[in-house]
Amino acid sequence: MDKKQKINCTVSSCKYNNNQAQECKLEQIVVTPIIGCETKQPDESMCSSYMNNKNN
Numbered sequence: 001m002d003k004k005q006k007i008n009c010t011v012s013s014c015k016y017n018n019n020q021a022q023e024c025k026l027e028q029i030v031v032t033p034i035i036g037c038e039t040k041q042p043d044e045s046m047c048s049s050y051m052n053n054k055n056n
Contacts, residue, residue: 015051
């Protein structure tokens, strides 16, 4: 899928977040389900590409 999608992100602690533009700097992210969470809301998933900006 080459549609040049943007990934908007407001997680300021993530290493890949451009805080000023509120955009993820990665070309793609991995989204994974949270096991045992079946709320039918956004909290059922999480960004597995997240890396704390304090990590090297």
